[in-house]
Amino acid sequence: MDEVSISEDTVKTIVEKYHGEKSALISILQDVQKEYAFLPKDALSLLGEEMEIPLSRIYEVSTFYNSFSLVPRGRHLIAACAGTACHVKGGPKLRSRLEAELDIECGETTEDRMFTLEEVRCLGCCSLAPVVKVDGDIHAYLEEDKIPGILDNHRKEWRQSGEN
Numbered sequence: 230m231d232e233v234s235i236s237e238d239t240v241k242t243i244v245e246k247y248h249g250e251k252s253a254l255i256s257i258l259q260d261v262q263k264e265y266a267f268l269p270k271d272a273l274s275l276l277g278e279e280m281e282i283p284l285s286r287i288y289e290v291s292t293f294y295n296s297f298s299l300v301p302r303g304r305h306l307i308a309a310c311a312g313t314a315c316h317v318k319g320g321p322k323l324r325s326r327l328e329a330e331l332d333i334e335c336g337e338t339t340e341d342r343m344f345t346l347e348e349v350r351c352l353g354c355c356s357l358a359p360v361v362k363v364d365g366d367i368h369a370y371l372e373e374d375k376i377p378g379i380l381d382n383h384r385k386e387w388r389q390s391g392e393n
């Protein structure tokens with residue numbers, strides 16, 4: 230997938246919000262990731278210049294935390310549970326339906342960078358199986374036919390936030 234182009238002003242505004250404090254690097258990286266849904270290479274280089282932090286240090290922090298991604302991800306992260314409880318209650322069907330609806334396979338991101346689909350071992354709420362997590366929301370006892378509606382709601386929300 231291609232590198233996205235970043236806005237220097239956006240990155241500088243984020244740095245200014247934290248007064249360029251080196252100790253705020255993690256918060257700054259979180260804000261950059263919120264903006265681009267991952268940490269673009271150019272944004273990290275600019276952060277290094279603006280904050281006078283070696284790029285190697287920025288990469289060290291970015292790769293230490295699982296929540297940061299150096300590769301493009303979708304605005305919404307979908308986790309399909311592949312744990313035992315979900316598996317026996319129809320998890321594989323949910324995963325296949327998600328892959329079909331999004332036209333991607335697990336581990337991939339949609340062309341419009343709206344969704345990334347991942348498979349996880351267990352979401353820790355087995356009594357609610359089968360479950361799928363979209364961003365922070367757990368969809369419990371999920372039925373396959375509810376999936377298109379859930380995806381549409383996220384698409385609509387995104388369109389509305391772009392209109393405001």
Ligand code: FES
Nearest residue numbers: 310312315352355
């Ligand atoms: S197996 Fe799916 S939440 Fe545990």
